[in-house]
Amino acid sequence: QSALTQPASVSGSPGQSITISCTGTSSDVGGYNYVSWYQRHPGKAPKLMIYDVSYRPSGVSSRFSASKSGNTASLTISGLQAEDEADYYCSSHTSTTTVVFGGGTKLTVL
Amino acid sequence: EVQLLESGGGLVQPGGSLRLSCAASGFSFTGYAMSWVRQAPGKGLEWVSAISGSGGTTYYADSVKGRFTISRDYSKNTLYLQMNSLRAGDTAVYFCAKDRREWNDGGLDYWGQGTLVTVSS
Numbered sequence: 001q002s003a004l005t006q007p008a009s010v011s012g013s014p015g016q017s018i019t020i021s022c023t024g025t026s027s028d029v030g031g032y033n034y035v036s037w038y039q040r041h042p043g044k045a046p047k048l049m050i051y052d053v054s055y056r057p058s059g060v061s062s063r064f065s066a067s068k069s070g071n072t073a074s075l076t077i078s079g080l081q082a083e084d085e086a087d088y089y090c091s092s093h094t095s096t097t098t099v100v101f102g103g104g105t106k107l108t109v110l
Numbered sequence: 111e112v113q114l115l116e117s118g119g120g121l122v123q124p125g126g127s128l129r130l131s132c133a134a135s136g137f138s139f140t141g142y143a144m145s146w147v148r149q150a151p152g153k154g155l156e157w158v159s160a161i162s163g164s165g166g167t168t169y170y171a172d173s174v175k176g177r178f179t180i181s182r183d184y185s186k187n188t189l190y191l192q193m194n195s196l197r198a199g200d201t202a203v204y205f206c207a208k209d210r211r212e213w214n215d216g217g218l219d220y221w222g223q224g225t226l227v228t229v230s231s
Contacts, residue, residue, distance in 0.1 A: 034215040051219070093214070098169055099215075104154035
């Protein structure tokens, strides 16, 4: 199972919005509404930010939103804050009942 | 409060074995799938294995199939990962994580802090 494709890095200034893409295939992202997004700060455990394509767990800021179109999922962070600087990973359920992660995107808040 | 505490990591020679444990608390252990995810140095997250809430179904990444075995002990609320025939490429921090559902859909809502496995001679 090949990793989902994410941009290696994105950046934005405080207050701006950024979008991170996550591209897979019809056997994973495109075939199921089980795309998740995780935030990982250095040395910390990953944190679930989005599940089932677009749902936020309790406690996650509404500045985080997500969607999917075809084989590509997207995470949007609006009103960027310094604390949003982290690595972000997407994941998807697959047709072989496994899970595949994206390669990760480093978000820099300028 | 949900807590996941991994243990069992360490230094092992290529070809050796190691068993990781993950003690879970704060939720109904039988109701949720559990997963292992790893991160090699300088690399991204890699899903390794999962087990259904009932324990009746297990799932493995191709990279570990046939070498790793996931299991869970409901009397101890503990998840395990038996790792055999270890290779240098298995060197990583291994995270235990709780799934949102009884089955493996990849929505991992709680994570442990990780345990480091180093495979080297």
